[in-house]
Amino acid sequence: xxxxxxxxxxxxxxxxxxxxxxxxxxxxxxxxxxxxxxxxxxxxxxxxxxxxxxxxxxxxxxxxxxxxxxxxxxxxxxxxxxxxxxxxxxxxxxxxxxxxxxxxxxxxxxxxxxxxxxxxxxxxxxxxxxxxxxxxxxxxxxxxxxxxxxxxxxxxxxxxxxxxxxxxxxxxxxxxxxxxxxxxxxxxxxxxxxxxxxxxxxxxxxxxxxxxxxxxxxxxxxxxxxxxxxxxxxxxxxxxxxxxxxxxxxxxxxxxxxxxxxxxxxxxxxxxxxxx
Numbered sequence: 480x481x482x483x484x485x486x487x488x489x490x491x492x493x494x495x496x497x498x499x500x501x502x503x504x505x506x507x508x509x510x511x512x513x514x515x516x517x518x519x520x521x522x523x524x525x526x527x528x529x530x531x532x533x534x535x536x537x538x539x540x541x542x543x544x545x546x547x548x549x550x551x552x553x554x555x556x557x558x559x560x561x562x563x564x565x566x567x568x569x570x571x572x573x574x575x576x577x578x579x580x581x582x583x584x585x586x587x588x589x590x591x592x593x594x595x596x597x598x599x600x601x602x603x604x605x606x607x608x609x610x611x612x613x614x615x616x617x618x619x620x621x622x623x624x625x626x627x628x629x630x631x632x633x634x635x636x637x638x639x640x641x642x643x644x645x646x647x648x649x650x651x652x653x654x655x656x657x658x659x660x661x662x663x664x665x666x667x668x669x670x671x672x673x674x675x676x677x678x679x680x681x682x683x684x685x686x687x688x689x690x691x692x693x694x695x696x697x698x699x700x701x702x703x704x705x706x707x708x709x710x711x712x713x714x715x716x717x718x719x720x721x722x723x724x725x726x727x728x729x730x731x732x733x734x735x736x737x738x739x740x741x742x743x744x745x746x747x748x749x750x751x752x753x754x755x
Contacts, residue, residue, distance in 0.1 A: 531693060
C-alpha cells in the first residue's frame with residue numbers, strides 16, 4: 480500500500496510524458512563539457528544508458544567518474560552539451576525541470592552520506608518528508624518496507640549511523656535512494672570500503688533489486704568483480720571521454736591503452752568475462 484501511494488503521487492505526470500515517447504534510453508548525454516577553472520574534466524563526452532540495464536562506469540581515480548554522475552543529476556554545472564533523463568532535459572539543481580525529474584532517480588553517494596544526527600529510519604524518511612505529505616504511520620511503514628528490501632530489520636532502523644557497520648551503512652543509504660520508488664538509481668562506488676564477502680553480498684542485492692523493480696542502474700565503480708558479475712555493459716572514461724563501451728568481453732578486447740592497462744594489469748588477472 481505504501482509503495483503504491485508513493486508511485487501514484489510521483490508518477491502521474493511522468494506516465495503521461497513517457498506514453499508519448501518510445502525512446503529506449505533512460506539517460507542520454509551529448510557533447511558534454513565540464514571543467515573547473517582552466518581544467519577540463521569532461522571533454523565533449525557522449526553516452527547512452529539503456530532502460531533497465533546496469534551500466535558500470537570505470538575510470539582512473541580523479542578522472543571524472545563522480546563528476547560525470549553529479550553533472551547528470553544537476554549537482555555540477557556544465558559548460559556545454561545536453562543531458563536528458565527519461566526524456567527530460569536536465570539543467571542545474573535550481574532548474575524546475577531538473578527538480579521535477581529528481582523524483583525519478585535515487586542516489587547512493589560515496590560512503591553512504593547518511594545524516595549522522597538521524598537514525599537509519601529517519602534517513603530513509605528524509606526524501607519522503609521533503610517531497611510528500613504523509614502521516615507518521617505511513618512514513619514508518621514505508622521505511623520498514625525499504626529496510627527489509629535491502630536485507631535489514633526494523634530494529635536496525637533505530638540505529639544511528641555511528642552504530643552501523645560499513646555494509647549496513649551502504650544498505651541504509653541504498654534504502655534511502657529507493658525511498659521514492661525511482662526508475663533510475665545512481666550508485667557512486669557502492670562497494671568501496673567493504674570486505675570481499677560484504678561487497679559480493681551487496682552486488683547480489685543490487686542485481687536482485689534491479690531485476691525485481693525493473694531499475695536502470697548507473698554505477699560508478701572501480702571494483703573489477705562488480706563490473707564483471709553485475710554490469711550488463713561497462714563504459715570506460717579516459718581523457719574526458721568514453722573511450723570504450725559494451726559488455727565486459729568487449730572491454731577485454733579493447734585496444735585503448737588505458738583500458739588495456741586497467742583490465743589486463745596485475746590486479747585484474749582473476750577477471751574472467753561473464754558467460755554470454
